[in-house]
Amino acid sequence: MSTRIAFLKGHGTENDFVIVPDPENAIDLPPAAAAALCDRRAGIGADGLLHVVRSAAHPEARSMAAEAEWFMDYRNGDGSVAEMCGNGVRVFARYLQRAGLATEGDLAVATRGGVKTVHIAKNGDITVGMGRALLPEGDVSVSVGERSWPARNVNMGNPHAVAFVTDLDHAGDLFVPPPFEPAAAYPDGVNIEFVVDRGPGHVAMRVHERGSGETRSCGTGACAVAVATARRDGADPAVTGTPVTYTVDVPGGTLVITEHPDGEIEMTGPAVIVAEGEFDADWMEGVLG
Secondary structure, X not given: OOOEXXXXXXXXOOEEEEEEXXXXXXXXXXXXXXXXXXXXXXXOOOOEEEEEEEHHHOOOOHHHOXXXXXXXXXXXXXXXXOOOOHHHHHHHHHHHHHOOOOOOEEEXXXXXXXXXXXXXXXXXXXXXXXXXXXXOOOOEEEEEOOEEEEEEEEEOOOEEEEEEOOOHHHHOOOOOOOOEEOHHHOOOOOEEEEEEEEEOOEEEEEEEEOOOEEXXXXXXXXXXXXXHHHHHOOOOHHHHOOOEEEEXXXXXXXXXXXXXXXXXXXXXXOXXXXXXXXXXXXXXXXXXX
């Protein structure tokens, strides 16, 4: 009788994830397996995979085990490894709460982008401390078809290029990565956000996530957008001493992003677990050949 492996399915503002609980890091999940699970036709279907492992059991997270019991071993939809995923952290925290491994209040989660502080509120929203944004120097541009825009280079533990446009339809279908220049600015690829204004402190965005294509939401992308918009608007909390908050609409819902004077960025939004079940280990072995 073949081995059955437990999984759950969840989403944060419709950025969806396959969740594989594996506290002792006993399940081998090479890139091909992660990509197969995320396949929307031949697998379970998701933008990414959340491999739930105790920090002490994972070689990439052991150094963080004293700060955070749990490590979010995150994979993009194509199976590639990513440093961080803001929506993924919220869904990861919701899973831990559902499994009785976390309660309302504060929680630390280890990621490849460092230890993230999470707060699970009584109203169901989850706030994630996303760290500080880095704003690398140098001009960057992105293009779609005949159109080209200057973009703000923002690093949230993963790279982003934020372009302000007059119409979100100008971003095209976002099935493939929009070209960017210079290539040296993002040697490992980049998440690209297209942004329009909706009102004071309010913007909307679409995003191409590297390794996943267009997604319904991107948490680190929403943070990058808020920072880029604040700088465009002449606001820098480190200078003024006053926090700046932006509401960021994504195709899958709304996120609220606050940048504090010390540079720390907080993201607040929903996280939902929608299903759980099992998949066949023999199927995964067949995928791997």
